[in-house]
Amino acid sequence: MKKHKLLRKAAAFLFAAAVSISFYGETVYAEEQPYDTYNYDYRGNIVLTPAAYVPSGSVTGLSVGTTNFKEPQDLCVAPDGLVYVADTQNNRIVVLSEDMTQLVRIIDSFDRNGEADGFNQPYGVCVSESGYLYVADSMNKRVVILTPEGGFVNIIDNPRSEILEEGFDFIPIKVTVDYADRAYVISKNAFEGILVFESDGSFTGYFGTIDVKITLWEKFWRKIATKEERSKQQLYIPTEFTGMDVDSGGFIYATNIDSDGVQAVRRLNPQGKDVIQKGENENVGGDLRVYTYGKYSGPSEITDVVYRGKGIYSLLDRKRGRIFTYDKEGNLLYIFGGLGTQEGTFTTPVAIEVIGDQLIVLDAYYGAILKFGETEYGSLINEAVGLRYDGDETKAIEIWQKVLKLDENNELANSGIGKAYLTAGDNKTAMKYLELGMNRKYYSVAWKRYRNEILTENMNTIMTVILVLIAVMIVYRKFLKRLIKEKRAQKKGLKEGGLIR
DSSP states (O other): OHHHHHHHHHHHHHHHHHOEEEETTEEEEGGGOOSOOEEEOTTSOEEEOOOSEEEEEEEETGGGTSOOOOSOOEEEEOTTSOEEEEEGGGTEEEEEOTTSOSEEEEEOEEEETTEEEEOSSEEEEEEOTTOOEEEEEGGGTEEEEEOTTOOEEEEEESOOOTTSOTTOOOOEEEEEEOTTOOEEEEETTOTTOEEEEOTTSOEEEEEOOOOOOOOHHHHHHHHHSOHHHHHHSOOOOOOOEEEEEEOTTSOEEEEEOOTTSSBOEEEEOTTSOBOOOOTTTTOBSSOSOEEETTEEEOOOOEEEEEEEETTEEEEEETTTOOEEEEOTTOOEEEEEOOBSSSTTOBSSEEEEEEETTEEEEEETTTTEEEEEEEOHHHHHHHHHHHHHHHTOHHHHHHHHHHHHHHOTTOHHHHHHHHHHHHHHTOHHHHHHHHHHTTOHHHHHHHHHHHHHHHHHHTHHHHHHHHHHHHHHHHHHHHHHHHHHHHHHHHHHHHHHTTSOO
């Protein structure tokens, strides 16, 4: 008996050890993943999922042949594939090859009007589509524009305008550039929004100010409160932006710390209006709250964003080290990452970028770039979302079906299939999958269309039945009236004859 028990235990152990995820034909075992991967169902409950991305290495200054990075704060992937790192405390920009195995160059100074000039704690870095390097040279209170090799081009500093407060202190910490070479700058303590500069460096105004909502109750108390009481109350000032990226259409994705955990990213059109879609759960803020160590901790603190194409973008949470990925419609695709000391976890994540099918995250404490490669699960989701974005719904069904084989309860996959059938006009099948995907919005659309479809297909029959019923009612009513008159006449005759008293 003991022998059989030991055999069963051994078999169970071997089975558990064999549970794995396919990663480009290799086997990635569960114990090799240093974090949980999950998503949320339509009720907001956490549901464990296969891993969409797994750690695939890291890069340090020493690994590429230079001194270690010291509290780096930003990184950027240029159009030509080179990787630029803002090595903040070393006062330099480090340029790496596309595969991040070789050092291309170090830019720690530049020639300006015949004199050497250098950086002082550069916090942000960006390379424009035209190839110019923009550096948020924070403690020098300027944005430096250079050629890719480090040649001086221009400087943006000391902006002046009537809309700026008197004594405004320009301390740029993040910078991005659109297709028209307009520079968007996040400056420390600039609560009015993102500062916008034209290609010639002239300041044009604020962009994308975050509106602060005050409840009627708070307004009431502020009116009746004394001056001393008001001074102790919360200041209702807008939130600072924390990170930015720009898509090919010139829309700016900008992140902020949202105390409500509902919206930590905005998609700003050229007029500065937020046009982001929030999905079925009306939430693009990462984790609302997570149960850890016997209590609920607060919402995510989103510190950066990267636009990945096909409407997909990823957010970096510095509070828990999570990476949240959404599609254009605001659907949460997958979550991975975490804090810790194991390979693939973070201590102080500050910036996120994408290189091909890899995501890379800069950790300021480790002074390292952590790489993450997509699994089969992540690749299929990315492909299916991309196909829907391109309008190829038919092929998307096939990919979503493969996702369901890896994660049979995936609401996103069921919803994706349902949307595809809805677009194809198969409303009945769409209803089936949208119900499985708990997508109330699109299920209502499919049901209305299916109802109209049934009515249209059976209109002749329905009209015939209605006409027959009307005819029957007319005949019945005439017959009934005649019958009532005859009975009344018969009753009257009997009464007159004395048979009824």
